[in-house]
Amino acid sequence: MSSAQGAAAPKCWVCGDPATSGEHGIKKSDLAAVFAKPSQQNPLFHHSHTHTNVRIGNFNSDVLKLPSGLCAKCNNETTQPYDTAWAKFSEHARTRTPRRLA
Ligand SMILES: [Zn+2]
Numbered sequence: 001m002s003s004a005q006g007a008a009a010p011k012c013w014v015c016g017d018p019a020t021s022g023e024h025g026i027k028k029s030d031l032a033a034v035f036a037k038p039s040q041q042n043p044l045f046h047h048s049h050t051h052t053n054v055r056i057g058n059f060n061s062d063v064l065k066l067p068s069g070l071c072a073k074c075n076n077e078t079t080q081p082y083d084t085a086w087a088k089f090s091e092h093a094r095t096r097t098p099r100r101l102a
Contacts, residue, residue: 012069012071012074013069014070014074015071015073015074019071020070020072021069021070022062022066023066023069024059024065024066025064025066027086027087028060029083029087037059038056038058038059039057039058043057044056046063046064
């Protein structure tokens with residue numbers, strides 16, 4: 001497609017419908033479990049291979065979302081069981097107490 005025709009609208013990577021919402025690269029539940037809630041006055045700072053010291057004023061910042069998108073239905077319903085399973089696993093991995101070796 002030429003630029004005169006415009007860029008194709010991003011599509012949901014699950015179903016192919018128009019992508020109308022973003023997906024967190026690091027799950028919001030993991031961020032909330034590890035960091036204090038950020039604010040504009042007390043931000044977090046995000047680093048990646050392309051950005052340094054990007055201020056994060058809340059966990060819904062677009063900086064924390066993947067470049068690929070999802071439609072609202074897939075983000076809120078279709079992937080929900082996987083998000084819930086991840087949250088349970090993550091909680092277990094963060095809070096488990098390894099058994100002591102004799
Ligand atoms: Zn979808």
